[in-house]
Amino acid sequence: MSRLRIYGIARTRAFRAIWIAKELGIDYEHIPIEIGEAGAKKTEYLAVNPNGRLPAIDDDGFVLWESLAITLYLAKKHGIGRLYPATLEAEARTWQWSLWALNEVDRGVNIWSLHAVRLPPEDRNPDKLAEALKVLVAPLRVLDREFAERPYLLGDEFTVADLNVAAVISRAIEMDMPETPNVARWLRRCLERSAAREARRLRAESDAASPPDAIRLIARINRL
Ligand SMILES: N[C@@H](CCC(=O)N[C@@H](CS)C(=O)NCC(=O)O)C(=O)O
Secondary structure, X not given: OOOEEEEOOOOOOHHHHHHHHHHHOOOEEEEOOOOHHHOOOOHHHHOOOOOOOOOEEEEOOEEEEOHHHHHHHHHHHHOEOOOEOOOHHHHHHHHHHHHHHHHXXXXXXXXXXXXXXXXXXXXXXHHHHHHHHHHHHHHHHHHHHHHHHOOEOOEOOOOHHXXXXXXXXXXXXXXXXXXXXXXXXXXXXXXXXXXXXXXXXXXXXXXHOOOHHHHHHHHHHOOO
């Protein structure tokens, strides 16, 4: 029987696809393609994702790329009424937060994480770090206000809306967030779920196995 295939080393945005697969209990095959010429820009992978970026999935012949399209697709296929909302309005709210996460915070968090934690200290750029923090202030305040009203984005339960936003900002778990304490608490709650812990363990292993040059390549290829 064919299985879901998830392409992309766990250190990349493939983390998001791995997390949702674990939340939904889907049996999957992980193909840990590396970024750039070492993997994602090779002809075989370009046939899966012509953008040469990670992640992508192949679900029994249905190929899909864009990490949050993947999480939404899998949650809707396997988790309606559970991880995926059952009403049109809640579904639209899920899209709202998912697009918001990509447009408002994805790049800032990645720049912060590279220049605060992941790059070798001599390669970190304090100006880029400061700029990333500045860009993140307003959207994180918007997110913080949500959790004054409810524990999760759609109400009382964790859904794919939380997973998408928490996955995008997951590397900010090590960021000091004194001005947005609700975000800090919600992020910890999301990332402490057992599926998230397993996905984070895979990502941490993949981070640990990445030499400094691989991290430099990430910063260079992604212009971060
Ligand atoms: N919006 C895309 C971004 C994908 C992306 O940029 N992935 C990175 C790895 S996390 C990548 O493949 N970078 C290498 C490159 O751009 O060549 C998504 O969310 O899937």
